[in-house]
Amino acid sequence: MSNDLILVAWTLFKILAIAVPLILAVAMYVYWERKVIGWMHVRNGPNQVGPLGLLQAFADVFKLLFKEITVPDQAGKFLFYLAPVAALAPAFAAWAVIPFDQGMALANVNAGLLYLLAMTSLGVYGIILAGWASNSKYAFLGAMRAAAQVVSYEISMGMALVSVLILVGSLNMSDIVNAQAGSKGLFDWFWLPLLPMFVIYFVSGVAETNRAPFDVAEGESEIVAGFHVEYSGSAFAIFFLAEYANMILISFLSSVLFLGGWLSPFQGWGLGFLSVGGWWWLFVKAFVMAFLFLWFRATFPRYRYDQIMRLGWKVFIPIAIAWIFATGLMAYYGVVTVGSEVRP
Amino acid sequence: MTLQLICFYAFAAVMVASALAVVTVRNTVHAVLFLVLTFFTAAATWILAEAEFLGIALIVVYVGAVMVLFLFVVMMLDIKPESMREGFIRFLPVGVVVAAVMLVEMLGLIGVKAMAAKQMPADPAVADGVAQNTAWLGKALYTQFLLPFEIAALILTVALVAAVALTHRKRTGVKTQKPGEQVRVMREDRIRIVKMAAETPTNPTTGESA
Numbered sequence: 011m012s013n014d015l016i017l018v019a020w021t022l023f024k025i026l027a028i029a030v031p032l033i034l035a036v037a038m039y040v041y042w043e044r045k046v047i048g049w050m051h052v053r054n055g056p057n058q059v060g061p062l063g064l065l066q067a068f069a070d071v072f073k074l075l076f077k078e079i080t081v082p083d084q085a086g087k088f089l090f091y092l093a094p095v096a097a098l099a100p101a102f103a104a105w106a107v108i109p110f111d112q113g114m115a116l117a118n119v120n121a122g123l124l125y126l127l128a129m130t131s132l133g134v135y136g137i138i139l140a141g142w143a144s145n146s147k148y149a150f151l152g153a154m155r156a157a158a159q160v161v162s163y164e165i166s167m168g169m170a171l172v173s174v175l176i177l178v179g180s181l182n183m184s185d186i187v188n189a190q191a192g193s194k195g196l197f198d199w200f201w202l203p204l205l206p207m208f209v210i211y212f213v214s215g216v217a218e219t220n221r222a223p224f225d226v227a228e229g230e231s232e233i234v235a236g237f238h239v240e241y242s243g244s245a246f247a248i249f250f251l252a253e254y255a256n257m258i259l260i261s262f263l264s265s266v267l268f269l270g271g272w273l274s275p276f277q278g279w280g281l282g283f284l285s286v287g288g289w290w291w292l293f294v295k296a297f298v299m300a301f302l303f304l305w306f307r308a309t310f311p312r313y314r315y316d317q318i319m320r321l322g323w324k325v326f327i328p329i330a331i332a333w334i335f336a337t338g339l340m341a342y343y344g345v346v347t348v349g350s351e352v353r354p
Numbered sequence: 355m356t357l358q359l360i361c362f363y364a365f366a367a368v369m370v371a372s373a374l375a376v377v378t379v380r381n382t383v384h385a386v387l388f389l390v391l392t393f394f395t396a397a398a399t400w401i402l403a404e405a406e407f408l409g410i411a412l413i414v415v416y417v418g419a420v421m422v423l424f425l426f427v428v429m430m431l432d433i434k435p436e437s438m439r440e441g442f443i444r445f446l447p448v449g450v451v452v453a454a455v456m457l458v459e460m461l462g463l464i465g466v467k468a469m470a471a472k473q474m475p476a477d478p479a480v481a482d483g484v485a486q487n488t489a490w491l492g493k494a495l496y497t498q499f500l501l502p503f504e505i506a507a508l509i510l511t512v513a514l515v516a517a518v519a520l521t522h523r524k525r526t527g528v529k530t531q532k533p534g535e536q537v538r539v540m541r542e543d544r545i546r547i548v549k550m551a552a553e554t555p556t557n558p559t560t561g562e563s564a
Contacts, residue, residue, distance in 0.1 A: 014357075089387075121488055124410045131418025135390070138422070142383060142429050150429075157426050161419060181488055320533065 037067035077243035089143035094248035097136025104129035122183040144240035152236025156227035162322040169330035170211035187271030193278030199270040215260035223310035261299035
């Protein structure tokens with residue numbers, strides 16, 4: 011029994027070791043987003059609170075926490091309060107299977123990829139519930155748009171995962187990273203044989219997190235702020251946290267699945283410490299992918315709703331189906347080296 | 355009593371309670387959400403029985419996709435709970451008869467099965483020396499049960515195509531955009547550059563150009 015207790019305590023500690031840095035990362039990511047977009051607009055961005063404006067995100071958090079939460083008249087009270095939690099829980103739960111380094115994952119489960127697919131598909135409930143429980147037309151429209159969009163893009167996202175699965179032959183996240191090891195450096199990673207899938211996965215990830223240019227669910231110019239228009243104070247802060255945690259999650263996932271996870275881009279090139287893999291490489295890759303989210307937001311105008319649906323159903327899904335066949339042929343004829351050996 | 359058994363009873367209790375709530379709560383959206391909870395706890399019990407693939411597939415397919423669409427539709431409908439309840443007494447005898455017949459049938463089935471009860475065989479995944487439940491399931495589906503699996507896939511595809519064909523209507527007078535044509539548009543299709551002599555201001559008194 012004492013062994014069980016130690017295991018529970020150790021697991022709780024590991025959960026905190028992921029969740030607390032994640033929350034801090036969200037705070038700094040928000041600051042970084044405002045800075046980057048500011049620079050792209052040729053202005054300064056936040057620079058008043060703390061040195062270089064670094065404490066701006068914390069000032070915003072405390073402001074939100076001390077504000078009153080107002081509940082609309084005739085809103086479904088229970089679901090209104092449940093919705094932010096339903097949005098946040100899957101965004102954090104998915105981190106359980108992310109491998110940060112060899113043997114450095116909270117849960118190195120065999121069905122890791124499937125678990126991720128399940129968790130990312132649950133996030134939409136928070137949005138739908140928020141839209142419905144708010145008892146407001148704008149919120150409801152935002153929720154409907156978000157639901158249709160997330161369900162559509164999940165299909166192409168799942169197909170991108172299937173292509174990775176075909177090459178690796180395992181659902182274990184650490185196996186997926188190890189399968190991308192080799193002596194050709196970054197050319198051994200899956201982004202090269204699965205280039206269309208990599209693009210589809212990341213763009214679908216942007217759509218799944220309802221970020222620009224796919225942010226019709228918020229659509230300030232038409233439906234004010236979409237599903238969270240009635241939320242204020244800490245309830246709104248939780249939606250915000252969930253959205254940014256999801257963005258960081260998608261950045262990490264595309265790095266793990268297509269960019270070799272913790273492996274060095276110079277692996278096997280004999281460049282001394284640069285060729286050694288480690289968690290720092292994963293963080294560098296995830297940072298680059300997370301930067302892409304901000305770059306997209308500052309660059310692209312918002313898609314119209316029918317254009318979003320067309321891209322998801324008529325462009326991404328046919329390409330994904332075709333590339334799954336191509337991946338099957340690649341795996342069958344041993345074109346791609348998986349790990350150190352060629353798969354028969 | 356092991357931890358596993360405690361967990362099982364907890365999940366089972368939640369599952370039965372939420373399944374009951376699905377048919378008793380007044381609000382239809384709440385009913386759908388209780389159905390989501392039922393599916394979720396069912397998946398939890400399957401994972402507890404080390405059928406992790408089935409459990410997570412249940413969440414991905416039912417909770418993540420089917421129930422989202424369900425919720426979508428139920429939220430769009432304008433359902434009045436009072437009118438739903440109107441014929442309750444009138445249809446009660448029919449409902450009771452159907453329920454009784456189903457109960458007798460199920461009890462009969464359980465009784466017949468119980469007479470021919472065998473000891474459950476060991477976990478086939480463990481018996482085959484494959485540690486992973488998912489890997490064993492994949493192997494079994496693609497070797498032993500390949501033909502039924504492919505037939506099932508074909509039937510599902512046919513059903514999908516049929517559903518689209520049945521609901522797809524050709525409507526006249528609908529304005530749509532053709533993205534292919536939009537992309538192919540060249541500058542010459544839209545603007546015409548007219549060359550003409552530059553006009554110069556004229557002097558109003560002499561009529562000569564300056």
